[in-house]
Amino acid sequence: MNPQSYNVIFMGTPEFAVPSLKALIASPEFNVRMVITQPDKPAGRGNEVQKSPVTEVALTEGLPILQPETVKHNPELVRAIKSIAPDVIVVAAYGKILPQEILDIPKFGIVNVHASLLPKYRGASPIPATIINGDAETGVTIMKMELEMDAGPIIGTSKKITIDQDDTSATLSKKLAEIGAESLMELLPKYLSGEITPQKQNEAEASFVKLLEKEDGKIDWNESEEIIARKVRAYNPWPSAFTIYKGEPLKILETEYHPEIQNESGKVSTQNSDLYIGKLKILKLQPAGKKPMSGRDFLAGHADIADIDLRS
Numbered sequence: 001m002n003p004q005s006y007n008v009i010f011m012g013t014p015e016f017a018v019p020s021l022k023a024l025i026a027s028p029e030f031n032v033r034m035v036i037t038q039p040d041k042p043a044g045r046g047n048e049v050q051k052s053p054v055t056e057v058a059l060t061e062g063l064p065i066l067q068p069e070t071v072k073h074n075p076e077l078v079r080a081i082k083s084i085a086p087d088v089i090v091v092a093a094y095g096k097i098l099p100q101e102i103l104d105i106p107k108f109g110i111v112n113v114h115a116s117l118l119p120k121y122r123g124a125s126p127i128p129a130t131i132i133n134g135d136a137e138t139g140v141t142i143m144k145m146e147l148e149m150d151a152g153p154i155i156g157t158s159k160k161i162t163i164d165q166d167d168t169s170a171t172l173s174k175k176l177a178e179i180g181a182e183s184l185m186e187l188l189p190k191y192l193s194g195e196i197t198p199q200k201q202n203e204a205e206a207s208f209v210k211l212l213e214k215e216d217g218k219i220d221w222n223e224s225e226e227i228i229a230r231k232v233r234a235y236n237p238w239p240s241a242f243t244i245y246k247g248e249p250l251k252i253l254e255t256e257y258h259p260e261i262q263n264e265s266g267k268v269s270t271q272n273s274d275l276y277i278g279k280l281k282i283l284k285l286q287p288a289g290k291k292p293m294s295g296r297d298f299l300a301g302h303a304d305i306a307d308i309d310l311r312s
Helices: 015-026 053-061 075-084 126-132 169-193 223-234 295-301
Strands: 006-012 030-036 041-043 048-050 086-094 110-114 140-144 154-157 242-246 248-257 268-272 276-277 280-287
Touching: 006 015, 006 075, 015 030, 015 053, 015 086, 015 169, 030 075, 075 154, 075 248, 086 126, 086 169, 126 169, 126 223, 140 169, 223 248, 223 280, 276 295, 280 295
Parallel strands: 006 030, 006 086, 086 110
Antiparallel strands: 041 048, 110 140, 140 154, 242 248, 248 280, 268 276, 276 280
């Protein structure tokens, strides 16, 4: 098959998907005919409708955009996809499960850029899971999609990257987005040309992670403080780790774990003008309705927080 003859539909929504979309657009081997992304949603304090990062790229490149409310039982979407006659659909963090009638349309199926080394961390939140579990490294899997979530055969995996001690889901996602795009461009042409045969996953090694909800960010101060520190990083930027102070949510944005300090778990204390909760030094937090601030600045205006037990 002649290069440049692969018709592609791209499906993705957040910033993670942008490098893969840009790489496909820039490659002479692919012709991105359509972008499908989730509907624009209100966000921020003003609740203004904001375009997704993928929408912004598609608009800049002048690509046709579809933003269906649902992908299941949507005959108009199916007709639109069939009208393109895609050789392949590439998905990167689209955010919705695709039905079989869409999976069956492309000649070479649907290829997914998944942010973990499958079969580990199938599901909607693989990046936070790697941080919470204290993994030393992670990577991206390029795989064929099947109806069962993230269970399809593997086309290939990226190089492994180290998870740094200060990595948050935001910083790790950015790294994985870049190597995911690199791996996609390396592996997709080889798969389409028949040079690579996708390999079945080892079901015995599969693990699953659920879609995160706002309430998952609520800190249980009875948990290990090392785990709490990881969750603070894992839940940044969303859903944000938080505790309740004076009846309002108080986001905990950045901490340092100090196992050598003899502080009682869940108990608020001060040392050298720094705010501690147990063995966690609170570097940055955000009171409800206010901007993020340092633990020191918060303590200066809320000296009464000292000695509170947040476990109760």
